[in-house]
Amino acid sequence: MAGKRVAFGLIAAFAASLSGTAIAEEVSITLTGEVDAVCGISDADLSRTEINFGILSNIDAGQQSDEVTNTVSLICNDPDGGTVTISSENGGVLTRTGSSGGSGNEIGYSVALTNGSAISVPPSTLSTPVIHTFLGSPDLISGQPVSISFRANGVRVGSPAGNGAVSTSVYAGIYSDVVRVSVTAN
Structure with a gap:
């Protein structure tokens, strides 16, 4: 009987060791989480910005006004x-207020966009939208200026009479346009 007890004890010990390996x-x-793409542009005070070129009849046709710059983020x-x-x-x-544009009612201008190495759009007209892609950058995650x-183009021209008087290439009035700048994620 002692032999059966030893055999039974060995079998019980073997069974216990098998259950221990499980x-x-x-x-x-x-763990997972998601961060939505955040791409945008904003003005410091989040309001509509107005840029005034001043009196364009004081600038010769073929010349442009001084550069007027607005910084956004x-x-x-x-x-x-x-x-x-x-x-x-x-x-x-720029179109004369009260007109639908056309000859004598429009003044051209150029726009440029710069931020060091991340973004550079050379002076361009906006006859068609300007589209510029840029690479992702750690600097842009928290925003960059x-x-x-x-x-604006000047409009002062010499008088066709050749008497030394000056005139303009457009009608008198207030000229304006609205420029929109948007940013989307790639």
């Missing part, structure tokens, strides 16, 4: 970067 020594837990956390689109309500011209610069 317990894992580590547990893996996967561009934010984009997309690792693939984003796309800046600059568009004009009047197709890239971007300068938007404008120059």
Whole structure:
């Protein structure tokens, strides 16, 4: 009987050791979260900005006004970067208030966008929207200043009578346009 007890004890010990190997020594837990793409542009005070070129009849045709610059903040956390689109309500011209544009009622201008190495749009007209893609950058995650610069064309011309008097290439009045700058994630 002592032999049966020893055999039974060995079988019980073997069975207990088998059940011990079924317990894992580590547990893996996967954690996930999501961050939405945030790409946009804003003015410091989030209001509509107005740029006044002053008296364009004091600037010769073929010349441009002094550069007028507005600084905005561009934010984009997309690792693939984003796309800046600059568009004009009047197709890239200042239009005389009360007119529908056309000869004598439009003044051209240019726009440029710069931010060090991340974004650079050379002076362009906005006859069609300007579209510029940029690469993702750690600097753009929290926002970077971007300068938007404008120059209007002068309209002063010599009198066709050749008597030394000056005239303009457009009618008198207030000229305006609305430029929109938007940013989307790639």
